[in-house]
Amino acid sequence: MATRGRIVRAIWLLLLAVMCLPSRVEAADGQTLMIAKARGALRCGVSEGIVGFSVRDAAGHWSGIDVDFCRAVAAAALGDPARVAFVPLTASARFPALLTGEVDLLARNTTWTLLREGALKVQFAGVLFYDSQAFMVPGRGGAQSVASLKGATVCVQKDTSTEEHLLAYSAANGLDIKPLVLKSAIELEQAFFAGRCSAYTADASYLTAIRLHAPGGAASVVILPERISKQPLGPVVQGGDVSWLILVRWVLFTLIAAEELGVTSENVQERMSDPLVRQALVPDDTVARAIGVEPEWTLRALRSAGHYGEMFDRNLGARSPLRLERGINESWTHGGLMYAPPMR
Secondary structure, three states, rough: HHHHHHHHHHHOOOOOHHHOOOOOOOOOEEEEEEHHHHHEEEEEOOOOEEOOOOOOOOOOOEEEEHHHHHHHHHHHHOOOOEEEEEEEEOOOHHHHHHHHHOEEOOOOOOOOHHHHHHHHHHEOOOOEEEEEEEEEEEEEOOOOOOOHHHHOOEEEEOOOOHHHHHHHHHHHHHOOOEEEEEEOOHHHHHHOOOOOOOOOEEEEHHHHHHOOOOOOOOHEEEEEOOOOEEEEEEOOOOOOOOHHHHHHHHHHHHHHHHHHOOOOOOOOOHHEEEEEEHHHHOOOOOHHHHOOOOOOOHHHHHHOOOOOHHHHHHHOOOOOOOOOHHHHHHHHHHHOOOOOOOOO
């Protein structure tokens, strides 16, 4: 019952935080793009630093699949992928930043849930990466399964769906897990490697990135095979601005559809001579006018980021430090879940 009470309390705290926002902006249709154009840059909310998703190097350059997506949206909306201002946000700060207009787009490995759409009145544009919640433990002397974590202290980040799933899973399985809840991902990483908790729970992809920082090397920690929840991660926009939602959503679908057609950032121009490819990737100019962008906005996004497979490969896959398998993030033509609706 105590764990169930913590879950209910977490939900109410989320709702209370939204109701108490001092200057929540109610976006009108077309308003987000208009503001971004006037500013001259897209303000994109990203993580404080997650390898493969959004991370800044010593020279200040941002990289990651979320970063690439932000640049693709900037190319489509503003004509230039460089016209992005990246805003690093903690998990607790991400939705307030979106709802008050501090950022135009949230691309911060954020899980799509009904609670967030229903209570916060935000809208997810789609799924950029299908993930799942896992546990990481010390490689030597650590737990061998999630069941063996009974009564253990587990590190988890505050104001995340992983915190709620941990509490629910513990209650359902009688594990009496004691969460060590911290606001900052950096603090949690330090706490886990200092031995303050027996396990660290988060998205499996994030734990893979954290392994790279292990003091004893990646082999010194283990990600347990069990998965306790689905974590579909995707870009988020304010509710109310339908045109902006359409633009962000169809940038994502364009990148997914382009992979299916074999259209890359390098061959996009020559492939446009194929009427079927052009029909599949270039919407009618009336759509561009309706949502406030210049024609061929989908092609600008594709030239900027490449198709979805290109983005995955360089940030998360074989060409990245993470070397993740595509798995369910493969195109539907190869047995995965990545599928884009037709434009016409």
